[in-house]
Amino acid sequence: xxxxxxETLPRWLRDFVPLIFWMGLIFWLSSQQVLTxxxxxxxxxxxxxxxxxxxxxxxxxxxxxxxxxxxxTTWSILLTAFALTTLYGxxxxxxxxxxxxxxGKIFDVLFxxxxxxxxxxxxxxxxxxxxxxxxxxxxPIPTGSK
Numbered sequence: 450x451x452x453x454x455x456e457t458l459p460r461w462l463r464d465f466v467p468l469i470f471w472m473g474l475i476f477w478l479s480s481q482q483v484l485t486x487x488x489x490x491x492x493x494x495x496x497x498x499x500x501x502x503x504x505x506x507x508x509x510x511x512x513x514x515x516x517x518x519x520x521x522t523t524w525s526i527l528l529t530a531f532a533l534t535t536l537y538g539x540x541x542x543x544x545x546x547x548x549x550x551x552x553g554k555i556f557d558v559l560f561x562x563x564x565x566x567x568x569x570x571x572x573x574x575x576x577x578x579x580x581x582x583x584x585x586x587x588x589p590i591p592t593g594s595k
Contacts, residue, residue: 475508505564528569
């Protein structure tokens with residue numbers, strides 16, 4: 450049996466489809482009038498702000514992958530990923546101004562940008578993050594002979 454090699458997938462499938470999917474998921478979540486039914490206001494804020502940081506850190510990672518097939522971490526590539534992520538965060542908050550029960554908040558953009566910045570800095574420091582998911586061993590694929 451051979452192992453599935455992630456890098457054998459076409460680049461559009463590896464890098465662009467996940468980016469578009471993630472952006473669509475953020476857009477869909479932003480379109481919901483109520484995301485969670487958390488009673489405690491402090492817990493609600495912590496969960497929502499953490500979600501902003503994590504979601505936009507992931508978006509910055511997806512943008513970085515789409516911007517460089519060679520997985521380079523030059524400042525120009527990383528800052529472009531940061532800028533595109535932050536612009537999407539701004540557009541997301543503008544979008545929420547038109548959703549009943551939701552409000553666009555400048556502080557949410559700051560949390561989005563903070564998540565993107567954290568990812569940019571992590572990409573510079575952590576090699577495994579740059580190599581993921583290509584370095585994973587996936588399920589074996591039967592070769593036809595036994």
